[in-house]
Amino acid sequence: xxxxxxxxxxxxxxxxxxxxxxxxxxxxxxxxxxxxxxxxxxxxxxxxxxxxxxxxxxxxxxxxxxxxxxxxxxxxxxxxxxxxxxxxxxxxxxxxxxxxxxxxxxxxxxxxxxxxxxxxxxxxxxxxxxxxxxxxxxxxxxxxxxxxxxxxxxxxxxxxxxxxxxxxxxxxxxxxxxxxxxxxxxxxxxxxxxxxxxxxxxxxxxxxxxxxxxxxxxxxxxxxxxxxxxxxxxxxxxxxxxxxxxxxxxxxxxxxxxxxxxxxxxxxxxxxxxxx
Amino acid sequence: xxxxxxxxxxxxxxxxxxxxxxxxxxxxxxxxxxxxxxxxxxxxxxxxxxxxxxxxxxxxxxxxxxxxxxxxxxxxxxxxxxxxxxxxxxxxxxxxxxxxxxxxxxxxxxxxxxxxxxxxxxxxxxxxxxxxxxxxxxxxxxxxxxxxxxxxxxxxxxxxxxxxxxxxxxxxxxxxxxxxxxxxxxxxxxxxx
Numbered sequence: 360x361x362x363x364x365x366x367x368x369x370x371x372x373x374x375x376x377x378x379x380x381x382x383x384x385x386x387x388x389x390x391x392x393x394x395x396x397x398x399x400x401x402x403x404x405x406x407x408x409x410x411x412x413x414x415x416x417x418x419x420x421x422x423x424x425x426x427x428x429x430x431x432x433x434x435x436x437x438x439x440x441x442x443x444x445x446x447x448x449x450x451x452x453x454x455x456x457x458x459x460x461x462x463x464x465x466x467x468x469x470x471x472x473x474x475x476x477x478x479x480x481x482x483x484x485x486x487x488x489x490x491x492x493x494x495x496x497x498x499x500x501x502x503x504x505x506x507x508x509x510x511x512x513x514x515x516x517x518x519x520x521x522x523x524x525x526x527x528x529x530x531x532x533x534x535x536x537x538x539x540x541x542x543x544x545x546x547x548x549x550x551x552x553x554x555x556x557x558x559x560x561x562x563x564x565x566x567x568x569x570x571x572x573x574x575x576x577x578x579x580x581x582x583x584x585x586x587x588x589x590x591x592x593x594x595x596x597x598x599x600x601x602x603x604x605x606x607x608x609x610x611x612x613x614x615x616x617x618x619x620x621x622x623x624x625x626x627x628x629x630x631x632x633x634x635x
Numbered sequence: 636x637x638x639x640x641x642x643x644x645x646x647x648x649x650x651x652x653x654x655x656x657x658x659x660x661x662x663x664x665x666x667x668x669x670x671x672x673x674x675x676x677x678x679x680x681x682x683x684x685x686x687x688x689x690x691x692x693x694x695x696x697x698x699x700x701x702x703x704x705x706x707x708x709x710x711x712x713x714x715x716x717x718x719x720x721x722x723x724x725x726x727x728x729x730x731x732x733x734x735x736x737x738x739x740x741x742x743x744x745x746x747x748x749x750x751x752x753x754x755x756x757x758x759x760x761x762x763x764x765x766x767x768x769x770x771x772x773x774x775x776x777x778x779x780x781x782x783x784x785x786x787x788x789x790x791x792x793x794x795x796x797x798x799x800x801x802x803x804x805x806x807x808x809x810x811x812x813x814x815x816x817x818x819x820x821x822x823x824x825x826x827x828x
Contacts, residue, residue, distance in 0.1 A: 367704040368704075371700050371701075371706065371713075372712065375696070376716060379716060379717070380720075382720065382724070383720055386728075390731040391731075392734075
């Protein structure tokens with residue numbers, strides 16, 4: 360046995376390894392990319408759901424955008440105000456004070472209140488049903504209740520009620536906007552979490568047509584517009600809109616609405632309307 | 636060595652002995668990174684660069700270290716060391732110089748480290764006793780062949796996504812069938828050189 364047989368391979372391989380290692384260490388120094396430490400800090404704070412609710416592809420991009428000042432610190436809908444505060448601290452800015460929003464189905468016309476056009480036996484999916492003459496519901500603006508939003512919701516925050524309406528649980532909703540995008544009827548909107556008074560009708564039909572089809576639709580009477588002490592209700596395309604910045608949740612419109620198309624319990628489910 | 640011999644090496648590496656479809660080397664990225672033509676092209680470019688550089692460096696290592704010391708049996712492990720270090724270096728340089736390219740290549744760049752097409756190429760270079768110029772062209776040919784195969788495959792797979800297939804064939808089964816058919820098709824080049 361000769362010693363070279365062991366020495367040569369060991370030394371040459373070790374030498375090569377050392378050489379490459381040193382070269383890489385040198386290259387790592389020379390080509391060092393300075394990653395903003397803020398990016399890593401922000402990324403660690405984010406929920407990591409990668410839901411895209413902020414409008415950017417994933418939490419990594421959002422962290423980079425925030426660090427670069429291109430995205431607002433309160434841009435993450437999942438994290439909510441707590442996260443916004445934490446991010447504002449990292450970035451050294453003040454939160455603009457935008458409230459947490461939740462998705463809301465603005466239709467109350469369940470099977471007991473809104474008439475059906477025909478019996479739908481097709482694929483149990485709103486998008487498919489919507490292709491068949493706009494679905495079986497007589498009101499073409501209403502919630503079909505076949506649960507496409509339930510399927511896309513990553514947070515299990517939507518359920519279908521007994522009357523065939525999608526219902527979003529505000530406590531679970533993280534405002535990722537997946538259901539808003541998926542809904543073929545565009546009957547889901549974003550409403551501030553604190554907002555209690557919401558108009559639960561999406562119909563742009565004139566009052567007479569609405570009255571024929573649904574017992575809880577907005578019949579475009581504009582009583583709420585006149586009744587509102589804050590002038591917080593606008594009226595457009597046969598449908599009333601609440602300006603959430605002005606609304607004080609006084610419940611006057613809820614009481615005045617002749618068809619009960621304004622719902623006064625987004626947050627406080629069972630509380631008496633006159634409580635505020 | 637003449638122009639014609641270089642041409643033969645090039646054509647043979649691209650078509651006749653295509654690394655993926657005839658030698659069945661580098662099948663992992665071929666199947667893994669071929670869902671979109673764009674990423675397939677990025678992978679092809681990264682592989683081209685690494686193959687060419689690795690061929691030159693391993694040739695030097697073979698001639699001046701392994702052959703001189705008479706330890707040719709250390710070839711595989713030394714070559715892997717060379718390729719791994721090289722990929723690391725390429726990754727650093729790309730990250731520094733072109734962040735967009737770095738992002739689009741993503742995880743595939745470090746994956747080249749374990750790409751057997753690169754190791755296979757460097758060993759074939761030595762086995763075929765190519766000189767420096769020949770092996771550079773062999774590397775370029777191999778890389779073009781790899782890129783060609785993966786881009787063609789990605790284009791077919793993009794179309795396959797839209798095709799109305801039986802459920803059992805959807806996704807990977809049909810991709811494997813396609814790869815097999817492509818390999819058969821490339822057999823048509825046999826006897827060209």
